Amino acid sequence: MHNEFKVVEGDFANAGKASSDIKKTLKQLNIDNQKIKKIVVAVYEAEVNAIAHAYGGTIFVDLDQEKIAVVIKDVGPGIPDLDKAMTKGFSTASAKVREMGFGAGMGLPNIKNNVDVLEIKTEVGVGTEIKMVVNFLS
Amino acid sequence: MSENFFYHALKIDHKICYGCTLCMRNCPTEAIRVRNGKATIYGNKCVDCGECYKVCPCGAVYVAQDDFDNIYNFKYRVVLMPSVFLGQFPEDIRASQVYSVIKEIGFTHVIEVEASTMTHTKLTNQYIYEHQDKKPLISTFCPAVVRLIQVKFPSLVDNLIPIKAPVDFTSIYIRKKLIDEGIDPKDIGVFYITPCAAKIAATKSPVGEDKSTVDGVLNMDTMYNMVLKQIKQHKEYDKSVSANDASSDSILFALTNGEKRLTDCKKSFAIDEIHNVMDFLEKVENDEIDDLDFLELRACDESCAGGILTCGNRFLINDRMTQRARKLADRERNGETSRRKEIYSEEKFLIDNSSVAKIMPRSMMVLDEDISIAFEKLTKIKEIEAMLPQTDCNVCGAPSCHALAEDIACDEAKMSDCVFMQRNLEMRNSLNVEESVEIMKKIWGEEKIKDYVLKK
Numbered sequence: 226m227h228n229e230f231k232v233v234e235g236d237f238a239n240a241g242k243a244s245s246d247i248k249k250t251l252k253q254l255n256i257d258n259q260k261i262k263k264i265v266v267a268v269y270e271a272e273v274n275a276i277a278h279a280y281g282g283t284i285f286v287d288l289d290q291e292k293i294a295v296v297i298k299d300v301g302p303g304i305p306d307l308d309k310a311m312t313k314g315f316s317t318a319s320a321k322v323r324e325m326g327f328g329a330g331m332g333l334p335n336i337k338n339n340v341d342v343l344e345i346k347t348e349v350g351v352g353t354e355i356k357m358v359v360n361f362l363s
Numbered sequence: 364m365s366e367n368f369f370y371h372a373l374k375i376d377h378k379i380c381y382g383c384t385l386c387m388r389n390c391p392t393e394a395i396r397v398r399n400g401k402a403t404i405y406g407n408k409c410v411d412c413g414e415c416y417k418v419c420p421c422g423a424v425y426v427a428q429d430d431f432d433n434i435y436n437f438k439y440r441v442v443l444m445p446s447v448f449l450g451q452f453p454e455d456i457r458a459s460q461v462y463s464v465i466k467e468i469g470f471t472h473v474i475e476v477e478a479s480t481m482t483h484t485k486l487t488n489q490y491i492y493e494h495q496d497k498k499p500l501i502s503t504f505c506p507a508v509v510r511l512i513q514v515k516f517p518s519l520v521d522n523l524i525p526i527k528a529p530v531d532f533t534s535i536y537i538r539k540k541l542i543d544e545g546i547d548p549k550d551i552g553v554f555y556i557t558p559c560a561a562k563i564a565a566t567k568s569p570v571g572e573d574k575s576t577v578d579g580v581l582n583m584d585t586m587y588n589m590v591l592k593q594i595k596q597h598k599e600y601d602k603s604v605s606a607n608d609a610s611s612d613s614i615l616f617a618l619t620n621g622e623k624r625l626t627d628c629k630k631s632f633a634i635d636e637i638h639n640v641m642d643f644l645e646k647v648e649n650d651e652i653d654d655l656d657f658l659e660l661r662a663c664d665e666s667c668a669g670g671i672l673t674c675g676n677r678f679l680i681n682d683r684m685t686q687r688a689r690k691l692a693d694r695e696r697n698g699e700t701s702r703r704k705e706i707y708s709e710e711k712f713l714i715d716n717s718s719v720a721k722i723m724p725r726s727m728m729v730l731d732e733d734i735s736i737a738f739e740k741l742t743k744i745k746e747i748e749a750m751l752p753q754t755d756c757n758v759c760g761a762p763s764c765h766a767l768a769e770d771i772a773c774d775e776a777k778m779s780d781c782v783f784m785q786r787n788l789e790m791r792n793s794l795n796v797e798e799s800v801e802i803m804k805k806i807w808g809e810e811k812i813k814d815y816v817l818k819k
Contacts, residue, residue, distance in 0.1 A: 226742060244649055254737045255729040258518035266650050290738045361734070 226250075230284040232275045232299065240276055243284045244269040247295070250288065256361055263339040264293055264359045270339075271297045271355055274332045278302070279353065292341075292360045303349035311337065369510065371409055372426050372563035372580075373416060377401045380423035382807060384757045386415035391637050392515060392727070396770070397760035400808020408727045410510035411561040412637045412662045413671035426560045426672060429579040431589075434469055437552025441472040441537050443530055443577065446614040447558050447667045449475075449606075449687065450680040451587050456594060458606035458687065464593045465586075466604065472537065475608035476555070478706045479532035480616040482713045484625045486526050491628060491657055499647060499655035500524050502622055506565030507662035508640060509722065516644045517724030525719045527576075529616065530555055530562070531569075532713050534576040536706050552578045556586050558617075558670030561662065569719070583672040610702045611692035617667035618681055620659070628656035636664040730773070743772040752783045760806040780806060 230243040244265045251261045268284070275282050275297055282299030304310050311333050337343050342358035375386075380401045387395040387402060394408035395415060402415070402423070416424040434440045442465055449458050462473045491500050501522045503509050512519050527535075534553050541551050555577045557563050563580045594600075615621045623633040632655075634643050640660045646652055663669035668684065669677035694700045706713075730744075731737040744765075751764040759780040761767040770776035778784050779794060779802055788794035804812050 226738075226745065241649060241651065245645060248648065249728070250741065252517075252726065252728040253730045253741055254734055255726070255732060256734075258724075262518060262648070262650065265648070269649055269651065290734050 226288045228286040228288075230286070232272060232279070232282045232284060232297070234279065234281045235276060237273070237276055240273050241269055243272055243286070243295075247286060247293070251293070260359055260361060264295070264357075267336045267339040267357055267359075268295050268297075270332050270336050271295070271357070275299050282352070291362055292358055294356065294358045296354060296356045298354045299352045301350060301352045303351055303353055304345075304347040305349050307345060307347060369406060369409070369411075370564050370568040371404065371406060371411055372428075372560040372567070373404065373409065373411055373413065374425055374427050375402050375404065375415075376423045376425055379421055381421065382811065383420060385418045385420060386424060387760075387762045388757060389414050389418045390762065391641060392511070393762050393766050395762065397757075397806060399805065400811045407725070408514060410507050410514060410662075411559075411564045412507040412511070413560050414637065416560065416671045426563065426582055428563070428582040428585065429554075431469075431581065431585070433579050434552055434554055437578070438550035439472065439541060439546055439552065440470045441474065441541070441551065441553045442470045442581075443476050443533055443537075443553060443555040444473055445476045445530075445556060445558060445583075445617060445667065446609060446684055446687075447617050447670065447673060447680065448556050448583060448586065450668060450684040451583070451674045452591070452594075452683075454683065454686075459602070459604055460594065460600050461590060462606045463600040463602075463604040464590050466601070467597075468589055468593055470554075472541070473604075474533055474537050475606070475614070476530050476533050477609040477613040477616050478704055479529045479536060479713065480613040480625075481610065482532055482706070482710050482717075483526065483529050483616075484622070485710075486714060486717050487524060487622070488625075488627050490524050490526060491626065497522055499652075499658050501658045501660060503719075503722075504528060504617075504622060504659070505561065505661045505663075505666075507559070507561035507637070508660045509565075510561070511637070511640065511662070512644070513722065513725045514727040515641070516648055517726045518648055519644065520722055520724045523722050525722060526717055527719055528565070530566070531576040532717070533706075535716055536709050536713060538576075539709060539712060554579045554581055556581050556583050558583045558667045558673050559663065560671060583670070584674050587674045607700060608704060608706075610704065611688045611695055612702075614684060614691065615688050618684060619661060619666045621666065622659040623657070626657050626659075630654050631657035631659070633659040633661075635661040635666050635669075637662045730769075740772045744768045747771050747778065750778075750784075751781055754783075756782070758782045758806075777802070 247268055248261055248265045279299030280301050282297060285296040287294045336357060340357040341360050344356040347353040382397045382400040384397060387397060391412060391414060392408045392410055394405045395402050449461055452461060465473050494500060499522060503523050509523060538551055538553060542548055555566060557580050566575050566577050566580055569575055619635045620633045623631050634640050665677040665681055668680040673680060695702050730740040747768040748765055751768060753764050755763040759767045761770055767776055767781060771778055779788060785794060785799045
């Protein structure tokens with residue numbers, strides 16, 4: 226099953242659409258609550274990241290009976306130092322973003338803690354593609 | 364029709380209902396469908412919030428109550444009266460007058476439900492302190508909210524505070540008090556005046572309990588009429604009866620903020636009205652709010668003052684209760700009355716009897732326990748939904764196109780129930796007019812279709 230959501234740069238007001246939709250679907254499939262929570266938190270975090278840092282993008286959700294795979298693909302600017310971005314507490318978020326309660330530097334590390342697979346492809350000037358997978362069976 | 368999980372006090376009188384769809388469109392959990400021209404409730408989806416009762420234009424939705432004469436099955440008849448009940452009466456009617464009149468109409472003892480809220484608050488604060496790992500902790504005071512969480516937010520079931528409601532504490536207390544006075548337990552009947560349907564459902568089939576603490580439930584509007592009639596007819600009343608069961612803090616307990624203001628928490632919210640509650644729970648479930656300690660959630664706007672069985676305007680009820688609390692607080696400050704009530708002598712006994720068994724999730728959303736079947740149904744829902752017109756016109760007897768798609772995937776409705784689909788099928792000659800009239804009869808009832816044709 227496939228579903229797509231648009232991410233608009235700077236549109237924090239509409240953050241959470243994708244994660245809420247995913248949550249509803251997984252509840253219908255009787256997926257374990259803890260697993261639902263993990264993927265919802267990870268997707269929400271990634272969605273906010275993309276809104277804060279990227280020039281817009283798309284969320285692709287693929288679901289089967291064993292797993293959910295979510296890919297967030299944006300159109301730039303890319304992450305210059307990925308290792309640094311994966312460090313807890315590191316943030317490049319602007320003062321404006323922080324004022325809104327986002328940008329604590331927990332994004333990528335928090336995503337990593339909540340998913341079974343996290344793959345990040347990024348190129349400065351091109352964009353970032355984050356793939357996360359949560360297995361239902363394990 | 365789905366299997367019934369809960370007892371429901373909300374019923375629909377099919378002799379009155381004419382299938383206007385208003386209740387179906389307003390039900391927050393999509394628990395209503397129109398079948399045979401009448402609104403029908405899905406028992407496993409209904410949380411007894413009473414929205415249907417509020418919007419029904421013809422009074423077809425009613426709240427089943429126990430026969431008043433049941434009280435006479437007992438020699439000692441206790442009434443548990445919520446503070447909200449006193450808020451119904453005009454300012455010139457004193458609380459002690461209402462107490463006194465209730466005794467005149469058949470009860471031997473009256474006690475205000477809120478008498479036990481201080482014990483309830485003490486236990487709540489202790490539970491919050493000891494369960495920091497389960498934050499945010501959610502109050503179980505409003506039974507409609509507890510059911511809403513069970514069916515729609517099952518992942519938050521463990522956040523519910525498993526402590527009995529004040530009505531149960533007060534009931535346990537008064538029963539013990541009378542037994543201690545030498546009265547045979549068999550002779551004691553405890554009756555609760557309820558402001559809403561959810562409290563009835565909760566006392567008839569308590570969540571996390573196997574036996575109810577009360578012997579019967581009386582609807583607040585019925586009691587209001589009985590008491591007010593008595594007051595209007597006989598101005599004289601027994602002035603020796605005093606209304607002194609609850610403290611100034613306690614009598615505001617059932618209003619919005621009533622619990623929040625008494626808890627020792629840094630970050631807590633008091634949210635009323637079921638849609639507000641659902642929006643907020645959605646955020647809580649997504650972990651969008653950090654460091655949340657405690658949530659007071661009430662299904663009705665203005666909490667119990669807005670209960671469906673209350674009489675009069677909820678803001679006026681709130682105001683009268685607030686005024687009463689203010690006057691009482693003055694008297695407490697002047698030393699005219701004590702904040703410590705008789706019930707405190709039994710606090711240990713109440714605390715020993717305070718817990719409820721584990722509250723279980725009862726998700727209404729699960730399509731099937733077996734993930735492969737659930738997945739199949741989900742795929743089907745998406746396919747069907749894509750074909751439906753998305754007008755949410757309700758003519759199929761479901762509250763939305765999405766709900767119809769779910770019903771079809773679960774074999775509870777047919778594709779041809781949709782009028783747009785019917786037209787399509789007729790155009791392709793795979794459905795004739797007689798057949799579509801038959802379909803409409805199943806949804807809207809034989810009478811309605813016949814009447815409509817005849818009127819033409």
